[in-house]
Amino acid sequence: MKEVRLPNLLEIIILLFGFLALVLSFTVFLDLPIQLALFISWFIAIILGVRLGHSYKDLQASIVTGISNGLEAVLILVSVGALIGTWIAGGVVPTLIYYGLEFINPHVFLLATLVICSVMSVATGTSWGTVGTAGIAMVAIGEGMGIPLPIVAGAVLSGAYFGDKLSPLSDSTVLASTLSKVDVLSHVRAMMYLSIPSYIITAILFTVTGFIYGGKNIDLGKVEFLKSSLQKTFDIHIWMLIPAVVVVVLLILKKPSMPVIVIGALLGAIWASVFQGMNFASAIATAYNGFSIKTDVEFLNGLLNRGGITGMLDTLVVILFGLGFGGILEKLGVLKVIVSTFEKKLTTPGNVTLSTLIVALLGNIFGCAMYVSLILTPKIMENSYDKLKLDRRVLSRNAEVGGTLTSGMVPWSDNGIYMAGILGVSTFSYLPFMWLSFVSIGLAILYGYTGKFIWYTKEKSLQSQKLG
Template sequence: MENREKKKIGFLMAILPLIIMIIVMLFTVVKLEQGPHMPLIIGTTVAALVAWRYGFTWKEIEEMMFKGIKLALPAVVIIMLVGMTIGSWMGGGIVATMIYYGLQIITPGWFLVAITIICAIVSLAIGSSWSTMGTIGVAGMGIGLSMGIPAGMVAGAIISGSYFGDKMSPLSDTTNLASGLTGTDLFDHIKHMLYTTIPGLLIALGVYTFLGRRFAGGNIDLEKIQQTASVLKDSFLISPWLLLVPLAVIVMVAMKVPAVPALVVGIILGFISQIFIQGGSLADSIVALQSGFAIETGNEMVDGLFNGGGLDSMMYTVSMTIVAMTFGGILEYSGMLQSIMNQLLKVVKSSFTLITSTIGACVLTNATCAEQYISIVVPSRMFTKVYKKMGLHSKNLSRALEDGGTLTSVFIPWNTCGVFILGTLGVGVAQYGPYAILNLFIPFISILYAATGFTIVKLTKEEIEKAESETEAEEEDKSIEAVHV
């Protein structure tokens, strides 16, 4: 068992676990209306059997799964902290305060535009779509639903704004990852993304302006909005001072304090607010962190908004993340994903097919490995040399990685981003997908540019010569290593 000869896994066998997983996923989620955990476990089982059939031992397969899970551990920690943040901010009256003042100053007709811009500014400042959605986004959902706007529309606007900042902020992990892996200057990378991201944001704002018209004027029950605001004021101590809590978190992250300690400070401040401002007991405050906040106001909408959060509320998301990463780990480390990607490389004949293939590879990796970081890491490994060989600047690759990887992760229900949004905003891909306009349009804008050649930057003669010399040096090093072996 330990000395089995390993064979390269061909394309048909490599794609088999993915095909089976997708078929089972569609049947389970669409037909049976169940969660995606079991299809992912079935996909993992098939992938393990294929890997074993091609010479990998069970110990090696276990290591692949553990490596996949390890990649998701930072995301798991943040998911759990966000759950605790929501619980403490619910109990501390922080979310209620944001919703209350939001109902006073934002008109229904312009709400979708306003929440998109607010989320864009916050995520640009802190560099995190998840932190933005888990804080400002939760309050935005409450305001939008109180105004009678469908949950999918509200979530789509929040996602669009949050991912604008996540994509464009120099503090964003995905932005730094894409530029670092491709050897592109960070600010060159950001400037190059402006060509696709700004049009995407303008399209999104245009769509939200059009959609918002139906909620303006007489279509909104203003009495219901005022009733909701009144219930909030009766149930919580509303104070503008409580707005300092989310502001503190935003400032800390903007000052390059890592997300984990920043969220911990937010949790502590929310915990203190529940005890000393809202008058809750120590036991109730601990319960809010663990099991979520609970309240009975007699108002169905308010009760629906504020009964939630807590560490326990994120365990569904955590379990799905772990299961998804076991599947992705086997595909990645057994070479199956590489075999699938190699087929994509066969169709690359021009800058158009290269950039389109890069975006396609990112989408495929998001679906198979269920993690947006891997959707940047794996295609960057594959395509870096191809871009150099075709005389294209690395910032074309770094932009394609973000356009295809960072943004499309929200459309995969079992991706860590999809499950995070479901757990945080309470809305699934089927509802918010059509309204996440920025995420939806930017990949197509990127492909359109590739087809027309607009903003596609080529290497200079000196840069091409430098790239060729580096390639020759790498090949020489490999030859020397081979001789020594």
């Protein structure tokens, strides 16, 4: 039997640059689906694996293992797709848009977007659900107010990811803490030291930007036209928001995410039938096929014709292929070899923090899914933290920041594809305005190199006391 070895740096460079070349050529030059590029990438990695001594059977098993590790994301995505479809049909999202246009002052709109999306994401624990409901509404309101959509999308994502990395209900929060061997609530408390200052700075940035853009290009006639179009198309009343309230309350009570989201989708279908005059069978069908309508307003058509389980299939396939590719990368030890190459320099909390963030970003770039990053990063970096006797809370915090907050920055990742598709703004357009992500990453690096809010194990603390 052939002896199995780890890949050398040259083999890794060829593999990863080959992957990037394939992805970019398919998406930028050939206009082919990213999913096909990811599928082909499996076999490029398999060829390297066989060269390294692995059997095909083991490599295929690593694909299956990688996919199974992230199947919860698939379940959530399917549920969110159903929710978006019925909430548009039931008037929940249109009502949010209407009241937003009615009551939110243009000058504070970006700040309001950040706050609304962050409150919803903390309460529900899902950035995808937040972007697919409140996010859609805020983009529509921003369009009506004449505020550049990439900036609006940046505010939506800053709010959505704030909760996704902080809420105890979030799957990414649970994953980062569990794989780092940290209690979830201890992880959340550790995140607070970074998240709260980041949020305040981000809120100030969006407030200042809001006063620059708010009201500058606002067309009151267009706002009134959008509102009247919504009223003609949907029954708009405050009780249209009851399904949203029910979902938020159930999630705050720590009920399981997937069934709660499905309950919300069912309520949306009931609301569509009772209040919007849809046939109940057609209302239920929107959970699978999405909502479809033709109004006189082209923008509203593009905004409201979405959702449904079928609308999530492209992202779902990206997740499956990305998780599979991540499974092979882990089996081959690719990221482990990259880290070991620079291991001699991982002698300070600052260098370890920076390396963790880079590994997490690479997990999103080459694993194409946030789950890949959050699964691989703690496993790869834990020894470096243990050698410095750093508390595992520092590992879980850095893995969360690097894994969750960079996931929407990669155009071919699950988050990048989903967020761009739902918001109607390309990844590279909204990327410069993901201010919460950039501020959080900057603070994490600052903490690492200054020693601020960096904790050590009890063993290290006792050693320091003795030396003192």
